[in-house]
Amino acid sequence: ETGVTQTPRHLVMGMTNKKSLKCEQHLGHNAMYWYKQSAKKPLELMFVYNFKEQTENNSVPSRFSPECPNSSHLFLHLHTLQPEDSALYLCASSQVSRGTLHQPQHFGDGTRLSIL
Amino acid sequence: GQQLNQSPQSMFIQEGEDVSMNCTSSSIFNTWLWYKQDPGEGPVLLIALYKAGELTSNGRLTAQFGTTRKDSFLNISASIPSDVGIYFCAGPFAGGTSYGKLTFGQGTILTVHP
Numbered sequence: 001e002t003g004v005t006q007t008p009r010h011l012v013m014g015m016t017n018k019k020s021l022k023c024e025q026h027l028g029h030n031a032m033y034w035y036k037q038s039a040k041k042p043l044e045l046m047f048v049y050n051f052k053e054q055t056e057n058n059s060v061p062s063r064f065s066p067e068c069p070n071s072s073h074l075f076l077h078l079h080t081l082q083p084e085d086s087a088l089y090l091c092a093s094s095q096v097s098r099g100t101l102h103q104p105q106h107f108g109d110g111t112r113l114s115i116l
Numbered sequence: 117g118q119q120l121n122q123s124p125q126s127m128f129i130q131e132g133e134d135v136s137m138n139c140t141s142s143s144i145f146n147t148w149l150w151y152k153q154d155p156g157e158g159p160v161l162l163i164a165l166y167k168a169g170e171l172t173s174n175g176r177l178t179a180q181f182g183t184t185r186k187d188s189f190l191n192i193s194a195s196i197p198s199d200v201g202i203y204f205c206a207g208p209f210a211g212g213t214s215y216g217k218l219t220f221g222q223g224t225i226l227t228v229h230p
Binding site: 004107110 | 147208217218
């Protein structure tokens, strides 16, 4: 599925580096999400943006900093990460509105992050 | 808080066999979603259910929205090697200030032996 595109697909970085993950959705959705997926663990929601406003920060450490400049783009800025932050980071988008049926989220293929 | 219990956690089956997995919730849902995640890729939506008792098919896949609104089932008939992957159930997360949040099950890892 090419509706949600994430770059890069793989990233290896040291603990002192600064890098950014990018997500772009071509579906015209108004909500975007960052998830962390570690081995043998359920998907962990990190951040939610509704209509470009951050509406959820799920107790995520400050070394992860999200940015949503418009409804089509979402970034995750990384700095001073720890080895336990190595995981697959997934971006998703959906169309949300009050009083309507819950619309599914559409996912990108993720960025596989490895912290040395 | 909301919890989704998905079972089984893993399945090892022979090609051609049928597969069943289920998901139960601690609260009532008005939507059930089933996703599949192939290795190295993101989850892809398989089936969406919006009505209690609803039975929906997508090829060899059939999913049902339980009548209690607290459970859902996914069946795969005549499995093939490309059915390998992780299957997730998901439902709307109640509470908080965000729209569109989902709660996910822990996933069922399916392995199909040729």
